[in-house]
Amino acid sequence: MAIFLFLLLVAVVLGLIGAVAEGLFYLLIIGIVIVVADIAYFGVRSSRRLHERPIR
8 A cells, every 4th residue: 555655646746747847748647657557556456355355
């Protein structure tokens, strides 16, 4: 969970810098890519936990 929150924070900071600073639009794109990768990682990790629990 700490990795998820850290990557989300990094993505927000990069996105803000990319949106505000002139000529640094690529940081906004990198921030968006990090958010998408972070959500995909969290989804895969949470789906694995659902399948590990035995059915009672």
